[in-house]
Amino acid sequence: MAEQAAGQEFDILILGGGSGGYAAALRAIQLGKTVGLVEKSKLGGTCLHNGCIPTKALLHAAEVADHAREGAKVGVNVELKSIDMVAVNAYKDGIVAGKYKGLQGLIKGKGITVIEGEGKLTAANTITVNGVNYTGKNIILATGSYSRSLPGLEIGGKVITSDQALTMDYLPKSVIVLGGGVIGVEFASVWKSFGVDVTIIEGMASLVPNEDAAIIKVLERTFRKRGIKFNTGTFFQGVEQSADGVKATLVDGKTFEAELMLVAVGRGPSTAGLGYEEAGVTMDRGFVITNDRLHTGVGNIYAVGDIVPGIQLAHRGFQQGIFVAEEIAGLNPVVVEDINVPKVTYCDPEIASVGLNEKQAKEKFGDENVESTEYNLAGNGKSAILGTGGIIKFVREKNGPVVGVHMIGSRVGEQIGEAQLIVNWEAYPEDVASLIHAHPTQNEALGEAAMALAGRPLHG
């Protein structure tokens, strides 16, 4: 092997400039460390360029379309003429470009050294980029994830992933969405709002199978009402492409036809060929295995974000990045367990949850030691005004704190802040019930749920 040119040395050298990597970089610089950040594509990673941000722009355009469609109901005479996907994309790309510019300015302004190019871990303290060896007293692996497919299912032509779906400049007549998880239901929701005929295929027993059973019920009922079709409980077998579109077959022989198929079966870790295993890092099906303080067990190598097994969310990446920077600086930060990370799914109706669902709580505390309450948004004035149904569900340990909050309904994603404080601070329903919430908000539904669980519902 040829000699490599010697590059800079840093206190912290980070491989990957997505949510996890750049948050680590920003926190490390604040703590007075020198930081090198290796990025082969664009700072901001999946979340900014192909994930959170562009999808939420589409979802807002979808909301505007739905408002137009339902305007007459509230006395606003509106005609929805068309969805102009070129303009939708221009709007979406404008949002991404604005955030990207801001992030670049921030990263550079703080004095973080950005090293452009594809990096590879070549020793426990070395990352090689374009033939140059950069060293770090500490290394953070943050190479993120990519859209997975199923064995034998090839992406291409009319079989696409979210990456292609985000750049499409036309609307198909019909789509099969393979996978009823977060990404699948979000795209299904957008397309339906844009007038596309949508069918979701999910092998598990229900859509969003990780959510609380009560939430799943409402989502499925509402999707049905919206005309979003779905087939759950039977696994996918294969797909054929023809000039007209795609034909998907399930293991039970059932078939579905559409113009396109979106594969949304999860995200795999981007770790292949990056030298992790060679450096002695423990891997499991491509994921990097760490201890609960995100250390890999090799040298001073840490890992954060989607390559660490657990829920793949941008803010979990932020949190892990900050955590590792503080850990390296000796601040001994507190571990936040995945279960207490807030989760939002931005389809309509939105889903938001934090903490244990009822089933998980019963497994942990025993059936007889768990209490829960469901407040129906039918009783909530602001939700009636918005025309949304849904529920707010609180789960508590009997005579103990609230251990989970689960919500569904238009816009309830924004309620996750209060829910998260309640669960993370181990508040009792009584603590929340004693504070009256503002009227008329959707937020007051949380107050009603807390009052009900504390044994004194106001409107119930």
Add this chain to the structure above:
Amino acid sequence: MAEQAAGQEFDILILGGGSGGYAAALRAIQLGKTVGLVEKSKLGGTCLHNGCIPTKALLHAAEVADHAREGAKVGVNVELKSIDMVAVNAYKDGIVAGKYKGLQGLIKGKGITVIEGEGKLTAANTITVNGVNYTGKNIILATGSYSRSLPGLEIGGKVITSDQALTMDYLPKSVIVLGGGVIGVEFASVWKSFGVDVTIIEGMASLVPNEDAAIIKVLERTFRKRGIKFNTGTFFQGVEQSADGVKATLVDGKTFEAELMLVAVGRGPSTAGLGYEEAGVTMDRGFVITNDRLHTGVGNIYAVGDIVPGIQLAHRGFQQGIFVAEEIAGLNPVVVEDINVPKVTYCDPEIASVGLNEKQAKEKFGDENVESTEYNLAGNGKSAILGTGGIIKFVREKNGPVVGVHMIGSRVGEQIGEAQLIVNWEAYPEDVASLIHAHPTQNEALGEAAMALAGRPLHG
């Protein structure tokens, strides 16, 4: 005076079935008390029939109109054809009717005795309704408020209050809104969204003068951008009506003309002629004076809601009603000070605040003992997607807890839940900063503000 027929006796007899009165009734029944509730008009009071609920329905229709107007920006080609006020009212009235039906069912189902008719306090334990004397071991006065006017300013014709504004079946070309407080800015916002030319006249130095200075600045700037005109700092002198409309004159001689004038200068207590003074209750400019536990000092008479000096909000009424029911039942409930009651103004942009503003905090703790931070929503992805600016401002006691949260921006009213827990639970910025918020939400702006105030901004 003729003998009065003797009616029932109750543990608790309540005069007025608005927010304060009915909340007291519901809580009292839960606590095993017998309850009589006297109402001369409709259960639910101002909030349900002429206040919170109908105005928020209008504001949602306004939002739908704004979305239509701005649809092209997000790629949704929409034509806003007209606002059909008859249909808007049908929608609004449908929401009110639904909530009203629910409330009536709830009140009756729980076994609360509703006494229909106008009541008068005729002894310390007696309310007389249609010639019948009802007695209560405890009495709660909850007769609410009405739209005030100014001395010499007569309501009628083209000079209206919110009561008439809520039943109008047409849109005026132009409106003068007298008063830039909560109700004034909400109607101004609705009318502007419906295409009406709006001018607000406010005698104080600014719109929403009770809010934090930073919030006021953003509101005024945004209203200006929306084309809502306003004249602040000069008092109103008088108004003339003609066939064409109204002409308002300020004390400096400036005049404004429009088709209509809405008088929104505050709400006065509905207490005249109800026998309160005769019973010995202390009154001040029509308000009922109580101690901090809402007792009037006479017999077992309490007062709740808008007749008690302080912020006139429905949920403060709820809270006071619940408080008094619990007080009577001997539960010794904790007093929630007005300052810690959450406040939301539902114009666009929305304003939400709880706790002390910066000026109040400095008066309380001294200038050098207060720290604050403003997080600009320009940095918040979801707000960019929604196309809203605004700020999230946290005020803390130096090295101490957060004592106030002040927010402005579309939809930020729903953030008040988290803000309220932070302020009421006296959380430190560090307590909040250690919990990462969900991305991409508007809610994460609260996390960023907390991180900044804790000395470690994530994106800043």
Add this chain to the structure above:
Amino acid sequence: PVVESAAQVQADRPRSTPPVRKLARDRELDLTQIRGTGARGLITREDVLAFAGDLAPV
């Protein structure tokens, strides 16, 4: 920017979660007099209730 260490931050404020601090305040208890038995000396709800019980036996 001045960065406080976690230890400094924690020394500055009572060692408990916000709702527990509020509980203590509602009962007019001084947190600095309550011994924490939670993780890293955190004052728990039980600590507050036990302390309250000592002061005012039910």
